[in-house]
Amino acid sequence: MVNVGGSVSEVGPSGRPPSSQELYAAGRVIGYKCFDQNYDFMKCKAKDDNPTACVSEGDAVHGCVYGLFKQISSTTKKEFDALAKCLDNEDLQPHMCKAKPAEPPSPSTVAGRHAPPPRPLAVSQAV
Incomplete structure (x- = not known):
């Protein structure tokens, strides 16, 4: 969560x-969870240019998004905050914040034991 005026305020x-x-x-x-609400809002806006015509659809979008942030905050707050902080530090570049894959096991160890050293390859004669 973002620090606002010295205290953390919830979305x-x-x-x-x-x-x-x-x-x-x-x-x-x-985009996935609030698709229907966003779709209804965009349909309404396409029909009517009056800014007040789609207030209820806009409220539904806000309700969905705020509900989602509440759910995220109660289930994965630590991970979400870490991702948001990384995005802030990396100029909103998501690819910079993806988890790095685990190191592959060293070829010299197999199932926790040292593997025998590789045998030198036989040199074949050129024809």
């Missing part, structure tokens, strides 16, 4: 809006 309708790095971190999940 929510009565709290604070999500920061850009938090939106980037949750973007795929928001």
Whole structure:
């Protein structure tokens, strides 16, 4: 979570809006979980240019997104905050924040034992 004025405030309708790095971190999940609400909002906006015509659809989008942030905060807060911090430090470049794969096992160890040294390859004669 973002430090606002010396204290950490939760994302929510009565709290604070999500920061850009938090939106980037949750973007795929928001797109998947809130698809229907976003779709209804975009359909409404395409039909009517009046800014107040789609308030209820916009509220549904906000409710979905804020509900998702509440769920993230209660289930994976530590991991989410680490990803958001990395995105902030890496100029919102998600590929810079992907987990690095584990080191492959050393060829000299097999199942915790040392493997025999490799035998030299036989040199074949050129024809």
